[in-house]
Amino acid sequence: MVRKLFVGGNWKMNGSFSHIDSFFETVKNAETDSEADIVIGVPACYLKYAQENAPKGIKIAAENCYTKPSGAFTGEISPAMIKDCGCEWVIIGHSERRHIFGESDELIGEKAKHALEEGLKTILCIGELLEEREEGKTNDVCFRQMDALAKNIPNPEAWDKVVIAYEPVWAIGTGKTATPEQAQEVHKLVRGWIRDSVDSCIADKVQILYGGSVTVENAKELGAQPDVDGFLVGGASLEPDFVTIINARK
Ligand SMILES: O=C(CO)COP(=O)(O)O
Numbered sequence: 001m002v003r004k005l006f007v008g009g010n011w012k013m014n015g016s017f018s019h020i021d022s023f024f025e026t027v028k029n030a031e032t033d034s035e036a037d038i039v040i041g042v043p044a045c046y047l048k049y050a051q052e053n054a055p056k057g058i059k060i061a062a063e064n065c066y067t068k069p070s071g072a073f074t075g076e077i078s079p080a081m082i083k084d085c086g087c088e089w090v091i092i093g094h095s096e097r098r099h100i101f102g103e104s105d106e107l108i109g110e111k112a113k114h115a116l117e118e119g120l121k122t123i124l125c126i127g128e129l130l131e132e133r134e135e136g137k138t139n140d141v142c143f144r145q146m147d148a149l150a151k152n153i154p155n156p157e158a159w160d161k162v163v164i165a166y167e168p169v170w171a172i173g174t175g176k177t178a179t180p181e182q183a184q185e186v187h188k189l190v191r192g193w194i195r196d197s198v199d200s201c202i203a204d205k206v207q208i209l210y211g212g213s214v215t216v217e218n219a220k221e222l223g224a225q226p227d228v229d230g231f232l233v234g235g236a237s238l239e240p241d242f243v244t245i246i247n248a249r250k
Pocket residue numbers: 010094167171172173174175211212213214232233234235236
């Protein structure tokens with residue numbers, strides 16, 4: 001089954017109003033693959049500005065959200081607020097949320113549930129640490145994280161609003177990319193897990209992205225793997241060259 005290319009950017013805690021202006025100017029002046037889904041995660045304070053100024057075809061995502069619509073949760077933002085900023089997307093369970101901010105599988109599952117119930121589209125992230133890979137636990141970790149997410153997807157239709165991002169933690173921001181074969185192996189296993197544990201039509205349809213030091217140099221080869229449906233790009237999504245990654249299948 002041919003799935004649409006999905007090119008995600010994740011600016012993390014980077015960017016500024018002037019960066020948004022110059023980045024969007026570059027994208028507007030470039031020819032980008034009109035067939036690709038393009039979604040860029042920006043810090044919460046830039047959501048509305050980025051969404052309002054984004055070139056046609058580019059959607060803006062929040063990089064996190066909480067499990068409640070409002071309340072005494074200092075520093076958090078809710079799916080309702082993300083929608084209020086005009087955005088339809090949120091990234092949930094990024095490894096930096098898991099490992100720097102200590103978010104558990106359970107919390108991440110609850111976030112996914114609430115975001116989907118609120119009608120947001122979600123990029124749900126999974127991925128193993130280096131020591132977990134070295135101990136041969138990659139599949140166990142990815143399946144455990146998938147299980148915590150899948151049981152919180154409120155209904156089968158909500159899977160239409162789910163994109164999975166496989167981001168091996170050892171490849172994030174390290175310049176060490178998984179080889180196309182390593183990425184394909186895990187993507188295929190994750191799709192197989194969805195087929196066995198959720199539904200085979202959902203497994204065929206769901207886009208699974210690779211994230212971890214994706215660059216202009218490696219995007220084409222990674223994106224050519226049968227179960228790699230696109231990327232979640234960190235550092236390189238802040239650079240003008242991101243347009244070349246968007247065009248990885250052109
Ligand atoms: O974490 C990532 C995307 O979410 C990947 O970051 P890098 O592309 O900078 O390795």
